[in-house]
Amino acid sequence: MSIPEQIKFKPKITVFHCFNAFSDPSLVSNGNFEVKSVKMACSSLTREVFLLRAFESGADAVVVLVCPVGQCDYLQGNIRAARRVARMKKLVDEIGIDGKRLNIYNVTRGDKSAVAEIIQKTVSDLAVLGPNPAA
Amino acid sequence: MPKKYNIPTKTANPRFPPVGKYATVEFREDCAGSCHDCVKKKCVYNIFTDNACHWNTMKEPEYLYICKSCLRCVQECTKGIFSMSVNPEYLTLGDEYWTPEIINTTWAQSHTGKIPVSGAGYRGPFAGEGFDSIWTDMSEIVRPTRDGIHGREYINTSVELSRRPMRLEFNDDMSLAVDLPPIFEIPVPVLFQKPEFGVLSENVLLSMVRAAGAIGTLMFLKPESYSPAISEYSNSLVPCLTGDNYRKHEDKVKKSRMVELEYQPGIEGEFSGLRSMNPGVVITVGMSLDGSAAGRALALADSGVDTIHFYGSVDGREVGAEKQRYLKEMIREVHLKLVENRIRDKINLVFSGGIAMAEHMAKALICGADAVSIDVPLLVALECRLCYQCKVKAPCPVKLEEVEPGWGMQRTVNLMSAWRNQLIEVMGAFGIREARRVRGEIGRSLWFEDLERENFGPIFGTRKVAGAG
Numbered sequence: 001m002s003i004p005e006q007i008k009f010k011p012k013i014t015v016f017h018c019f020n021a022f023s024d025p026s027l028v029s030n031g032n033f034e035v036k037s038v039k040m041a042c043s044s045l046t047r048e049v050f051l052l053r054a055f056e057s058g059a060d061a062v063v064v065l066v067c068p069v070g071q072c073d074y075l076q077g078n079i080r081a082a083r084r085v086a087r088m089k090k091l092v093d094e095i096g097i098d099g100k101r102l103n104i105y106n107v108t109r110g111d112k113s114a115v116a117e118i119i120q121k122t123v124s125d126l127a128v129l130g131p132n133p134a135a
Numbered sequence: 136m137p138k139k140y141n142i143p144t145k146t147a148n149p150r151f152p153p154v155g156k157y158a159t160v161e162f163r164e165d166c167a168g169s170c171h172d173c174v175k176k177k178c179v180y181n182i183f184t185d186n187a188c189h190w191n192t193m194k195e196p197e198y199l200y201i202c203k204s205c206l207r208c209v210q211e212c213t214k215g216i217f218s219m220s221v222n223p224e225y226l227t228l229g230d231e232y233w234t235p236e237i238i239n240t241t242w243a244q245s246h247t248g249k250i251p252v253s254g255a256g257y258r259g260p261f262a263g264e265g266f267d268s269i270w271t272d273m274s275e276i277v278r279p280t281r282d283g284i285h286g287r288e289y290i291n292t293s294v295e296l297s298r299r300p301m302r303l304e305f306n307d308d309m310s311l312a313v314d315l316p317p318i319f320e321i322p323v324p325v326l327f328q329k330p331e332f333g334v335l336s337e338n339v340l341l342s343m344v345r346a347a348g349a350i351g352t353l354m355f356l357k358p359e360s361y362s363p364a365i366s367e368y369s370n371s372l373v374p375c376l377t378g379d380n381y382r383k384h385e386d387k388v389k390k391s392r393m394v395e396l397e398y399q400p401g402i403e404g405e406f407s408g409l410r411s412m413n414p415g416v417v418i419t420v421g422m423s424l425d426g427s428a429a430g431r432a433l434a435l436a437d438s439g440v441d442t443i444h445f446y447g448s449v450d451g452r453e454v455g456a457e458k459q460r461y462l463k464e465m466i467r468e469v470h471l472k473l474v475e476n477r478i479r480d481k482i483n484l485v486f487s488g489g490i491a492m493a494e495h496m497a498k499a500l501i502c503g504a505d506a507v508s509i510d511v512p513l514l515v516a517l518e519c520r521l522c523y524q525c526k527v528k529a530p531c532p533v534k535l536e537e538v539e540p541g542w543g544m545q546r547t548v549n550l551m552s553a554w555r556n557q558l559i560e561v562m563g564a565f566g567i568r569e570a571r572r573v574r575g576e577i578g579r580s581l582w583f584e585d586l587e588r589e590n591f592g593p594i595f596g597t598r599k600v601a602g603a604g
Contacts, residue, residue, distance in 0.1 A: 019158075019223055041158030041220045074160055074218055 010034060011126045012135075013119065014054040017065035018043040018081075020073055021107045022115055033123050043067065044077035051088050055097055058135040061122045064104040065115065071108075078106065097134050100125060139289055140322045142350050142552035144248025147545040149518055151533050153242050154228060155200030156235070158220045159183075159208060165216045174208045174217075182208075200242075205254030229521040232450040237491045238515055241550065245516040248549035250284075250556050265451055265461040265489075266498045268583035275566030282563030284556045290563060292555055292570045294324045294506050296393065296483050297417050298441040319392060319417045319441070323555050324506040324570050325496060326373075327354035328487055331449065333514045334525050334535035337362050342543025343513050347371040349548050353393055355421075355444070355508065358384050366390075375421060378405045388412045395444060398422035398431065403438035417441045423454040424465050424488065429472035432484070436473060442483040442505070445469065449511065451489020462489055463502045470503025470575055479575075493557035503575040516550045517543050 011033040019039050036059070040046065043066035054062045064085055066078035082104055089099035105118050159182065175183040180201050209217045228235040240251040262268050281288050297319040304312040327347050329335065340356070341364055347354040348371035355373045356365070358380070365372070369390035376384055377397045388394050389412055396402055396409070398420050406418055419442040420435060422428060432443050445465070452459035460468075466486055473479035486499055487508035499507045515521065518533040525531055562568065565579045573579070587598065 041222070042160040042218075044160060044162055047163070073220065074162075076162070077160065080162060080164060 009060075009131045011060045011123055011131075012036070012058055013061045013063060013122055013126075014038065014057075014059040015063045015065060015119075016040060016043070016046050016050070016054075017107075018067055018072075018077065021067045021078075021109060022065050022111075033119075035119065042072070042074050042077040043081035044072075044074060046081045046084055048084055048088050048091075051085070051102060052092075055092070055101070055132060055134055058132065059101075060126050060129070060132045060135070061101045061103070063118060063122055064102075065107045065118070066104060068106040068108055095134075097132065098129055100129060101132065140291075140293070140351075142248075142323075142548060142555055144549045144552045145545055146247060147245065147542055147549055149242065149246060150542075151518060153200040153239070153246075153518070154224050154235075154520065155202065155222055156225045156239055157202045157204045158222055159202070160218045160220050162216045165214050167214050170213050172213065174211045177211070178208060179205075200239075203252055203254040232489065233491060233511065233515075233521050238521060240492070241512055241515040242518065244553035245546040245550045248552045250553055250560070262583040266463055266495050269463060269498050269501070270581040270583070271494075271497060271501070271561055271565070272579045272581060273561070273564035276564045282566075283560050284563075286563060288568070290559045290568050292324060292558055292562075293320045293322045294483070294570050295320045296419070296442045296485075296506070298439065298482055299480060301478070301481055316441075317415050317417075321353065321506070322351045323551060324500060324504075324558075325551065325554065326352055326485060326487075326506060326508040327513055328508045328510045329354075329356055329360060330510040330514050332523070332526055333519060334531045335360075336536045336538070337364060338538045338540050339514075339517060339535055339543065340365055341368075341540040342517060342538055343547060344368045344371055345540060345544040346513075346547030346551065349544060350551050352551075355395055358387060361387070373419065378402050381405065381409060385412050388416065391416065393417040393419060393442075395419045395421045398435075403435060403440065406439050419444050419485070421446060424448075424462070424486065425453060425455045428465065429469045432469050432482075433472050433476055433478070436476075436478045436482050440482060442485055444485045444487065444508065447486060447488025449488060451491075451495075454488075462486060463498065466499055466502035466504050474503075474575070493554040494561070496554060497558055497561045497573070498580070500570065500573040501576055501580045505571075505574055512550065513547060516546045518546075 014036045016038045066081050072078045085104040089102050092102050093099035182202050225235050228238050243251050298316050306312045344354050348368050353373045355375050357375045373393045373395050374387040375395045394416050420440050421444045424445040424447040447462050451462040453465050483505040485506045486504045490507045490509045496507050
């Protein structure tokens with residue numbers, strides 16, 4: 001996975017993911033960026049406080065990976081996660097960190113290439129956003 | 136009254152978050168928030184507090200490795216915000232024989248030293264293949280205050296590994312006319328042996344050897360695996376030698392209480408040589424558990440051997456056959472061959488390969504073994520995930536090479552304590568107070584094949600396809 005030239009720092013990305021949506025131990029950091037993966041039994045366990053704590057502990061971006069709509073084992077887990085992330089984006093904007101650093105994506109079960117694309121996109125976005133000002 | 140044998144346990148926490156089975160999913164938006172009767176506070180295993188601690192440090196939760204799935208939280212929440220989930224990673228553990236359930240319960244026993252419990256009930260089949268087709272007859276469960284691990288009466292789990300004379304002979308003055316061989320017994324019917332695969336560093340082997348010493352059993356080990364640190368525990372080691380090389384390892388023979396010689400035709404001719412080096416040594420002959428094992432055992436039984444050690448396959452089967460029989464059938468064959476020839480009491484039989492759980496130990500005894508020898512469970516006790524990465528020289532996910540021997544010893548001791556407690560519970564339910572009396576006590580078991588034949592045979596005829604399916 002490449003990294004845009006204009007990035008002058010090593011991005012740290014925290015990925016919260018439902019273990020049904022994605023569970024691949026190969027999702028590890030390379031020399032150019034660092035990925036911290038937090039596995040959950042369902043994306044509905046994404047709690048607001050933990051998203052904030054990720055930023056507090058130095059993440060430049062936080063990504064939440066959930067099952068596609070209609071495919072959650074608990075029917076509404078992904079919908080609830082999306083609502084929470086939407087709420088938190090506003091809050092993150094308000095406190096000056098920039099809501100664009102927090103994103104949620106639907107991932108089809110076992111689709112590794114989609115996850116790689118999401119990480120790549122997040123790294124590219126960070127080239128514009130820069131490092132986490134709260135870190 | 137002699138002091139009761141007891142295996143002391145001490146909690147030995149895992150070094151890495153174990154892969155747990157159950158996870159709790161909660162929909163927080165639906166929480167009443169004011170019922171003051173939150174089931175999270177009532178969890179007897181403190182699952183929710185522990186997992187919140189993990190979340191707070193941004194670590195993966197334990198996936199409720201300690202959750203016994205009693206479903207109290209799911210049932211008692213007034214708003215029904217909880218659901219249970221099974222961790223998909225859990226389902227990928229091990230293989231067809233060493234199932235996730237075996238691995239997970241072995242971890243729990245090594246961690247706590249307690250008998251594993253499960254609260255979600257059992258939804259699987261009630262009979263399987265191999266040992267799973269044997270049910271133990273627990274009809275003597277009468278008084279928990281008298282029997283079992285909390286009972287006041289002692290249940291003896293020790294077994295002998297030394298040979299016995301078939302009869303005593305006396306001189307005219309009533310003195311003994313026969314030499315009695317020394318009696319050698321171990322307090323649990325389990326021995327250890329070095330696994331065939333895995334990260335088998337010195338620390339890993341040292342953990343196993345020290346645990347063997349702590350509980351008073353022995354570990355089979357080839358001389359090339361000896362190191363100066365391991366040699367200090369020679370008293371707990373059984374060097375696995377051959378008829379050709381045992382003279383080169385005289386120092387090991389002299390320091391050991393038991394020595395194993397690999398089977399080869401005419402191996403009995405070497406026993407006198409071994410006994411001249413160490414007169415009190417217990418001799419065992421190791422041989423593969425194949426189709427001719429029973430015949431070889433019979434031929435050896437009268438040769439002065441103390442114990443015969445049969446090596447089965449890692450999945451508990453006969454070795455070297457196209458259609459491999461299960462360990463239970465092989466044990467029965469060898470045991471009954473010796474019984475039919477009226478020489479069974481003279482020697483002892485140890486079986487290894489595929490002994491994965493405490494119940495396998497009890498069932499092996501029922502089938503006719505005197506003791507069993509284990510290998511893979513010793514690795515699992517040290518957190519091995521049976522991912523088999525070590526077979527392709529890939530790094531171990533739980534860094535077994537860094538195991539601290541003291542910690543490893545305690546994990547293994549805990550596992551053996553839990554196994555022994557389960558054996559005591561089963562023996563209490565049998566109404567048998569001596570592990571030696573369980574040997575070949577087939578009347579204390581129910582076999583699926585027999586029950587099926589007796590009950591359904593008259594209606595449906597004989598089974599066309601083998602197995603329990």
